[in-house]
Amino acid sequence: MPRPAILLAAGAGTRLRNQAPIKPLATVAGKPLIFHAIESLRAAGVGPVTVVTGYAGDEIAAALSALPAVAVVPNPRWAEAPNGVSLLAARDHVAEGTLLFMADHLVAPALLHRLIQGGQPAGGLALAVDRRLGHPAIDEADVTRVRTRGNRIMDIGKSLRVYDAYDCGAFLIGPSLVAALSALVSPALTDGVQALAAAGRAQATDIGDAFWLDVDDARALALANAMV
Numbered sequence: 001m002p003r004p005a006i007l008l009a010a011g012a013g014t015r016l017r018n019q020a021p022i023k024p025l026a027t028v029a030g031k032p033l034i035f036h037a038i039e040s041l042r043a044a045g046v047g048p049v050t051v052v053t054g055y056a057g058d059e060i061a062a063a064l065s066a067l068p069a070v071a072v073v074p075n076p077r078w079a080e081a082p083n084g085v086s087l088l089a090a091r092d093h094v095a096e097g098t099l100l101f102m103a104d105h106l107v108a109p110a111l112l113h114r115l116i117q118g119g120q121p122a123g124g125l126a127l128a129v130d131r132r133l134g135h136p137a138i139d140e141a142d143v144t145r146v147r148t149r150g151n152r153i154m155d156i157g158k159s160l161r162v163y164d165a166y167d168c169g170a171f172l173i174g175p176s177l178v179a180a181l182s183a184l185v186s187p188a189l190t191d192g193v194q195a196l197a198a199a200g201r202a203q204a205t206d207i208g209d210a211f212w213l214d215v216d217d218a219r220a221l222a223l224a225n226a227m228v
Helices: 033-043 057-064 083-089 108-116 175-182 189-198 218-227
Strands: 003-009 045-051 072-073 097-103 105-107 125-130 145-149 150-156 166-171 202-206 210-214
Touching: 033 045, 033 097, 033 105, 033 108, 045 057, 045 083, 057 072, 057 105, 083 166, 083 175, 083 189, 097 105, 097 108, 105 108, 105 166, 108 125, 108 166, 108 202, 125 189, 150 189, 166 175, 166 189, 166 210, 175 189, 175 218, 189 202, 210 218
Parallel strands: 003 045, 003 097, 045 072, 125 202
Antiparallel strands: 097 166, 105 210, 125 166, 145 150, 145 166, 150 202
8 A cells, every 4th residue: 555644844934034935845956845855755655645734835735736646734723833733733644654754854765765664663653863973964953863772762852962863854653643642732743752752662763874954944955955
């Protein structure tokens, strides 16, 4: 069966606003950033794709309208709640093994292949992680950090002081993450990951040397255009 994907594209993208008014539509190598994300998913054999929108949702939906096997789900709470609420907006599209990805990330299909090949724990999730600490393409002040023990996630968050990996923004998920987020009032994705990690059901999958880049500000956009 096809492996479905959920792509989160609801944020306001304020750190990139002076370069692109709508971050998922920022141009990288002549193509909107979100198109690169969808193409990487398809190159990895993943689809159909559900895109969760918020800020400039109509404009993003219009840009995606000509693409096959892409559905759009709005998150009406995008301005007031963290990104876990965006996933909850698409809960009806979550099945075991769904690939969850961020619309502002560039990744090589090889990264997604490695994530898929690594599988996920029963009733849990797997997160693609990069163990190349200090990599020059990473914004150390903004990246989400992960502390692991072997291939088990022990903790996750941007403020971790002890960590051994970076969160690459690609997950294999199932209904268990939806349930964990649903139990919280206004959750971020990391809250759900922490809940599953506490139960021993959050796996870290090493991406090796696969390329990825979080395009979150002007520096990263310039780097993306230089590298892609």
